Amino acid sequence: MxxxxxxxxxxxxxxxxxxxxxxxxxxxxxxxxxxxxxxxxxxxxxxxxxxxxxxxxxxxxxxxxxxxxxxxxxxxxxxxxxxxxxxxxxxxxxxxxxxxxxxxxxxxxxxxxxxxxxxxxxxxxxxxxxxxxxxxxxxxxxxxxxxxxxxxxxxxxxxxxxxxxxxxxxxxxxxxxxxxxxxxxxxxxxxxxxxxxxxxxxxxxxxxxxxxxxxxxxxxxxxxxxxxxxxxxxxxxxxxxxxxxxxxxxxxxxxxxxxxxxxxxxxxxxxxxxxLASINPQFNFYDETMPIYTHRRHLPATKVNFCNISCSLASEGSIITNAYIVNSIIGVRTLIESGASLDGVYCMGASFYETDEQKLENTKKGIPNIGIGKGTIIRKAIIDQNARIGDGCRIGIDDIPRQEGDFAMYSIHDGIIVINKNAVIKNGTVM
Incomplete structure (x- = not known):
């Protein structure tokens, strides 16, 4: 042989x-x-x-x-x-x-x-x-x-x-x-x-x-x-x-x-x-002859309620409510609350769902739930896994000087804001 x-x-x-x-x-x-x-x-x-x-x-x-x-x-x-x-x-x-x-x-x-x-x-x-x-x-x-x-x-x-x-x-x-x-x-x-x-x-x-x-x-x-x-x-x-x-x-x-x-x-x-979220991306993930493999999560389809979404990707298991999303990528298990606005954002999502009991406990402690809170506006940012962004936050919006570097809950590199994994961004934060 x-x-x-x-x-x-x-x-x-x-x-x-x-x-x-x-x-x-x-x-x-x-x-x-x-x-x-x-x-x-x-x-x-x-x-x-x-x-x-x-x-x-x-x-x-x-x-x-x-x-x-x-x-x-x-x-x-x-x-x-x-x-x-x-x-x-x-x-x-x-x-x-x-x-x-x-x-x-x-x-x-x-x-x-x-x-x-x-x-x-x-x-x-x-x-x-x-x-x-x-x-x-x-x-x-x-x-x-x-x-x-x-x-x-x-x-x-x-x-x-x-x-x-x-x-x-x-x-x-x-x-x-x-x-x-x-x-x-x-x-x-x-x-x-x-x-x-x-x-x-x-x-x-x-x-x-x-x-x-x-x-x-x-x-x-x-x-x-x-x-x-x-x-x-x-x-x-x-x-x-x-x-x-x-x-x-x-x-x-x-x-x-x-x-x-x-x-x-x-x-x-x-x-x-x-x-990848553009109309004609340079790399094609939609090639059935040579697919890109990854972990099977067995998650439900993403639920979209009263949203305006364009030139964006939404991964499985997410729930998006009354949000405006453009030029963005939404990772698995991402929860986006009413009135949120994302432009040029890669949100990596979450590795688990919080229970109702956990969410209630978070509220008592003044800690936002995992995901993006009500009325929060985010531009030109990467949000790492399991980040908690509260209600009414303004991230990358206002014309204010931003120092490049690494900080407690976030970093700024090449003008891009990166929210750390497991970060807690409290209600009303301006960044």
Missing amino acids: VKKEKAIAIVLGGGKGTRLYPLTMDRSKPAVPFAGKYRLVDIPISNCINSGIRQIYILTQFNSASLHNHISNTYIFDTFSNGFVEILAAEQTYHSESWYQGTADAVRKNLKHFHDQNADYYIILSGDQLYRMDIQEMLDRHIASGAELTIAAKPISRKEATGLGIIGADEKGYIQKFYEKPANDLDISDYKIPETYMKEALNLKVGSSNEYLASMGIYIFNAKTLEEVLNNDKTDFGKEIIPDVIKTRKVATFLFNGFWEDIGTIKAFYETNLD
């Missing part, structure tokens, strides 16, 4: 997630709620499952409890598929007492666990990107190319190149050089995509909007190659490992021209979420 080549996926969960703080205050970055009902980690896992890759490791080390809970309740494979999604958190051993020092170090410290699968290829994915890709197609390209490493690459403009790693490829798509985040005034014209390669790979012409190739941080290594290039103390793939591999080994590109967004900052997270 001929052995079928085997690949496993490794999703890099990231470090402390400081750029997404305070959303990462009590959870790891892959566990941050996304698009009303999902978690960020659902994106790479769904791409793997849809591509027939069903042996998936998640590497993380910070605030792992929420992620463990989500994974264990969501990705349950039958005994005949040999599939699994397993979290590998940083651990102390007789050989190492340190935490993950970077992306490459995280993979290095878990090679002993990957050996159990006897894989031929390792697929390295990021836990904070939004895209839909057939990873099997990329794997086929990697095998056919004879390369030891294949890097997914997206055609971009010169303006976009400043914040990304830029690949210089030849006419066959093999990488000859790499430049990390070139400055605006730097001449990188010798990194432009060869016309013949663009035509062959994507059937597109090279123009000002797509003349350079950016690394997407998605890699496929031959198993032996990965172990060899990690036989050192280098800690990061993008800054150290990849540039060195390009100099000494055969490295290919896999061109991807679909939607792809790194959502590692509060601004990117906010804008990417709200775009």
Whole structure:
């Protein structure tokens, strides 16, 4: 019997997630709620499952409890598929007492666990990107190319190149050089995509909007190659490992021209979420052939009473009464009371319903119920899970100076107000 080549996926969960703080205050970055009902980690896992890759490791080390809970309740494979999604958190051993020092170090410290699968290829994915890709197609390209490493690459403009790693490829798509985040005034014209390669790979012409190739941080290594290039103390793939591999080994590109967004900052997270509620979103969640999977909650349909709602998404289990909602996303179990107004708001919802007894007790103590109170007006904000926003609050409305930073119950980053998880915002608060 001929052995079928085997690949496993490794999703890099990231470090402390400081750029997404305070959303990462009590959870790891892959566990941050996304698009009303999902978690960020659902994106790479769904791409793997849809591509027939069903042996998936998640590497993380910070605030792992929420992620463990989500994974264990969501990705349950039958005994005949040999599939699994397993979290590998940083651990102390007789050989190492340190935490993950970077992306490459995280993979290095878990090679002993990957050996159990006897894989031929390792697929390295990021836990904070939004895209839909057939990873099997990329794997086929990697095998056919004879390369030891294949890097997914997206055609971009010169303006976009400043914040990304830029690949210089030849006419066959093999990488000859790499430049990390070139400055605006730097001449990188010798990194432009060869016309013949663009035509062959994507059937597109090279123009000002797509003349350079950016690394997407998605890699496929031959198993032996990965172990060899990690036989050192280098800690990061993008800054150290990849540039060195390009100099000494055969490295290919896999061109991807679909939607792809790194959502590692509060601004990117906010804008990417709200775009999903637009009339023609850049990313399509309504693709039945390659769905995005998440936890089944068995919640009732959202109830809408006398509301004006436009360009918005409302997740299951919510109750919205006499509210005005535009350009917003309403997460699961969100309760919005009469007279509330939301414009440009991502409300993550709640992880449970309060009972009538709990609500009565809250009232006696002067504590708002979970959700958004009567007559409250909110603009340009992210409201984390289980937040309690009282009646008559004005958040992001008034033209008042707002100091950027992190405060007791909220943060302000890039002009976006973020209400913390479990925050209590009392009646009449102006923010």
